[in-house]
Amino acid sequence: MNDGDIGFEVLATAAYKGERVAARRLAGRSQLPESDALLQVLTQAAGAQGLPHLLAERSALRQRDEQRRVAKIEEKAQQLALRKQRMQPSAESWRGWFDGSAHPNPGQIGIGALLCGPAGERIEISRRSGHGNSGEAEYMALTALLEAAAQAGAQGLVVYGDSQVVVNDVNLGTQAIAAGRGAKGLEAHRARVVELMESMGTVSLRWVPRHRNGDADRLSQQAIDRTVCADRLGAASDF
Incomplete structure (x- = not known):
């Protein structure tokens, strides 16, 4: 797949906030479509490794972040359940x-x-x-x-x-x-x-x-x- 075939949504998802801001500024200065400007910014950020490698790397990073987020939510839910269980007296309690x-x-x-x-x-x-x-x-x-x-x-x-x-x-x-x-x-x-x-x-x-x-x-x-x-x-x- 050529870099030009990569959709804007894929690029926008992979881009950091600062890169999106830089792309909007570039588009404003050069009269480029924002998708082309973002493609240039990310291609420059990818360097010699190439844009596909950058996109794959950031996709893997997002997946790890999402897994950690889900794990934290599950851990908090378990802690809350344990707390409620401790707060609820058992049938044998006075x-x-x-x-x-x-x-x-x-x-x-x-x-x-x-x-x-x-x-x-x-x-x-x-x-x-x-x-x-x-x-x-x-x-x-x-x-x-x-x-x-x-x-x-x-x-x-x-x-x-x-x-x-x-x-x-x-x-x-x-x-x-x-x-x-x-x-x-x-x-x-x-x-x-x-x-x-x-x-x-x-x-x-x-x-x-x-x-x-x-x-x-x-x-x-x-x-x-x-x-x-x-x-x-x-x-x-x-x-």
């Missing part, structure tokens, strides 16, 4: 949700937690837990959940909470905690939670938005509501 409330903040603490097992086990926690702030309330709820899970012999526990402060604090890691990056004033609570998690083996703690933590929130609010009712009854009995 799952738990926790929430703590302080009314006002700081104030009376109510904690709520729900623990569900693979065989239909369901443990609800809803109780008062003294006075403190919202961070302490969340930690107390998580602690109560883990203690109940340990007593129930829960395995492969996945715990969900809507407190980013607590979830991030627990998941910091020992090096970050040693560097003083943990939440201030909650060190004792974190130490207790970490101790419980380590004693139970594999425990995963994950954040969820509040609307996906409804049962635990309801249980914590019930504890506060019972406190309010008890206080009102106590006040009424004084008359």
Whole structure:
């Protein structure tokens, strides 16, 4: 095949961006068709090896680039699938949700937690837990959940909470905690939670938005509501 028989699309596909720009400039200066100008530019770039060799070389390069691109896409898809698989608890896993409330903040603490097992086990926690702030309330709820899970012999526990402060604090890691990056004033609570998690083996703690933590929130609010009712009854009995 003569160089002149090579179609413009083949040349344009093989050309680099700078070569296409050079061809357009050449066509403008010399009044050549752009296809002829591009043919001249690529023929000059090919040198002694010849244009067919240049086109074959660049075609092979494009194929390798495409293969690498496809491989990267497949690798990302596999990583995403593995991540989703890890995030999805197995049928044998226990799952738990926790929430703590302080009314006002700081104030009376109510904690709520729900623990569900693979065989239909369901443990609800809803109780008062003294006075403190919202961070302490969340930690107390998580602690109560883990203690109940340990007593129930829960395995492969996945715990969900809507407190980013607590979830991030627990998941910091020992090096970050040693560097003083943990939440201030909650060190004792974190130490207790970490101790419980380590004693139970594999425990995963994950954040969820509040609307996906409804049962635990309801249980914590019930504890506060019972406190309010008890206080009102106590006040009424004084008359």
